[in-house]
Amino acid sequence: MPAPQLPDAEALCAALAEAMRARVDPAVTALVGIHTGGVWVAERLHAALGLKIPPGSIDVSFHRDDYHQRGLHAGNKSSQIPFDVEAAHIVIVDDVLYTGRTIRAAMNELFDYGRPGRIDLAVLCDRGGRELPVAPTWCAHSLSLPASQMLALERADDGRLSFRLMEK
Amino acid sequence: MSVTTTGGNPQLNRHGELKHLLTIEGLPREVLERILDTAAPFTEVAEREVKKLPLLRGKSVFNLFFENSTRTRTTFEIAAKRLSADVINLNISTSSANKGETLLDTVDNLAAMQADMFVVRHASSGAPYLIAQHLAATGRDHIHVVNAGDGRHAHPTQGLLDMYTVRHYKKDFTQLTVAIVGDVLHSRVARSQIHALNILGVPEIRVIAPKTLLPTGVERLGVRVFNDMREGLRGVDVVMMLRLQNERMQGALLPSTQEFFKSWGLTPEKLALAKPDAIVMHPGPMNRGVEIDSAVADGNQAVILPQVTFGIAVRMAVMAMLGGN
Numbered sequence: 050m051p052a053p054q055l056p057d058a059e060a061l062c063a064a065l066a067e068a069m070r071a072r073v074d075p076a077v078t079a080l081v082g083i084h085t086g087g088v089w090v091a092e093r094l095h096a097a098l099g100l101k102i103p104p105g106s107i108d109v110s111f112h113r114d115d116y117h118q119r120g121l122h123a124g125n126k127s128s129q130i131p132f133d134v135e136a137a138h139i140v141i142v143d144d145v146l147y148t149g150r151t152i153r154a155a156m157n158e159l160f161d162y163g164r165p166g167r168i169d170l171a172v173l174c175d176r177g178g179r180e181l182p183v184a185p186t187w188c189a190h191s192l193s194l195p196a197s198q199m200l201a202l203e204r205a206d207d208g209r210l211s212f213r214l215m216e217k
Numbered sequence: 218m219s220v221t222t223t224g225g226n227p228q229l230n231r232h233g234e235l236k237h238l239l240t241i242e243g244l245p246r247e248v249l250e251r252i253l254d255t256a257a258p259f260t261e262v263a264e265r266e267v268k269k270l271p272l273l274r275g276k277s278v279f280n281l282f283f284e285n286s287t288r289t290r291t292t293f294e295i296a297a298k299r300l301s302a303d304v305i306n307l308n309i310s311t312s313s314a315n316k317g318e319t320l321l322d323t324v325d326n327l328a329a330m331q332a333d334m335f336v337v338r339h340a341s342s343g344a345p346y347l348i349a350q351h352l353a354a355t356g357r358d359h360i361h362v363v364n365a366g367d368g369r370h371a372h373p374t375q376g377l378l379d380m381y382t383v384r385h386y387k388k389d390f391t392q393l394t395v396a397i398v399g400d401v402l403h404s405r406v407a408r409s410q411i412h413a414l415n416i417l418g419v420p421e422i423r424v425i426a427p428k429t430l431l432p433t434g435v436e437r438l439g440v441r442v443f444n445d446m447r448e449g450l451r452g453v454d455v456v457m458m459l460r461l462q463n464e465r466m467q468g469a470l471l472p473s474t475q476e477f478f479k480s481w482g483l484t485p486e487k488l489a490l491a492k493p494d495a496i497v498m499h500p501g502p503m504n505r506g507v508e509i510d511s512a513v514a515d516g517n518q519a520v521i522l523p524q525v526t527f528g529i530a531v532r533m534a535v536m537a538m539l540g541g542n
Contacts, residue, residue, distance in 0.1 A: 108258065110258075111258075111262075111270045111271070111272065112270070112271060116272055116540075116541050117540075117541065119541070120234065120538070120541030120542050121255060121272065121537045121538050121540075121541045124254070125255065125258055126258060127257065127258040127261045128258075128261070134266075157271075160267070161265045161266065161267040161269075161270075162265055162266050162267075163266050
């Protein structure tokens with residue numbers, strides 16, 4: 050199978066921000082990026098949309114559903130939620146949407162901080178292969194990849210974001 | 218029945234991951250650092266609205282305390298409960314052991330109740346190791362064992378939480394001078410601290426104690442021995458006080474607790490010989506006026522209560538790592 054043309058991540062960030070603009074309120078909407086790629090995207094969206102509330106970050110290690118197979122791995126980071134979750138409008142931001150399990154874990158993690166008023170989901174790229182009933186509110190790009198491949202967002206030294214496709 | 222041979226450290230599985238926590242001695246530096254790194258995000262769980270994680274949901278943790286300890290048992294209990302485990306506390310000094318049941322019979326019975334983890338405190342050195350060996354020899358090494366203090370041998374989670382505390386305040390181990398002060402002879406805490414500090418690359422570890430409260434050959438653990446407290450405290454970054462363990466003493470090792478305080482108690486005046494930013498630690502429970510002056514225990518260099526808080530995060534990290542390996 051020929052390698053699919055990978056989208057330009059920077060262009061997708063800009064497109065995603067434009068898609069969201071009409072439905073976010075800069076004074077009340079808060080972003081939370083999922084480590085690690087989602088945090089970078091959330092930073093971009095936060096700047097592009099001019100949001101007032103500083104973006105949060107989430108590490109889903111504590112709520113992963115494969116803990117009993119894979120264990121708790123080193124490098125888990127702390128979630129940082131610098132705003133009150135109770136009744137807030139929160140957009141979960143991730144780079145790649147795949148099985149939906151990470152999003153499930155991220156929502157569980159968020160609820161440990163309070164009861165959000167509304168949660169939306171913004172992703173740069175949906176690669177298909179959902180195993181849970183999760184759908185993004187905003188998605189800048191869709192493509193279909195076989196399970197043997199992994200799509201990851203990378204950040205260069207100059208801060209530029211790009212996608213990379215790897216064989217598992 | 219098969220005996221699992223790991224070919225090396227009985228605490229590690231064949232992938233080099235932590236399976237049991239029995240002692241700090243012999244643990245690779247990267248495993249030790251991984252535990253400390255893993256503990257960091259657990260410290261923030263206490264700040265959340267919901268102070269509970271699902272990692273050990275559906276698992277049973279048995280606190281097997283063959284020796285009394287309210288504090289250690291409580292912190293293990295809190296840690297396991299914050300990981301959603303079911304916790305069963307057994308104070309065996311007051312139960313079946315008195316009826317003649319052996320240690321391994323007790324373990325077999327609890328394993329038959331679907332235990333997933335044993336947290337063991339025992340007056341005999343090596344008891345947790347014996348349990349781990351027995352579980353492996355009987356094909357039940359999916360059950361994890363955590364040593365919560367055995368005899369004079371080891372108290373690894375205390376050693377780890379002390380290292381976490383040092384790292385929190387001092388960042389870099391490789392520039393530090395650390396003094397361990399007091400009843401080293403009876404202290405499993407001191408042994409775990411010394412091993413951990415050596416593994417983490419602390420260049421100077423001092424042991425400050427009267428000759429009667431030092432184990433013979435303590436220098437071989439890689440420490441400098443001081444029999445004069447003032448001399449030993451000069452210029453140190455960290456002071457780790459030990460509890461005077463009166464209950465473990467046989468015979469006249471000490472003239473009196475007042476005499477002990479005079480020579481070996483940490484007073485503000487003695488602490489002034491350490492670096493101005495030195496921190497003071499104590500594993501608790503403290504004997505005020507015996508090994509530590511109240512003015513120091515309540516002073517701004519003491520980090521004794523943060524030690525307790527970090528202890529819960531470190532125990533959560535240890536149990537979460539074991540449970541997933």
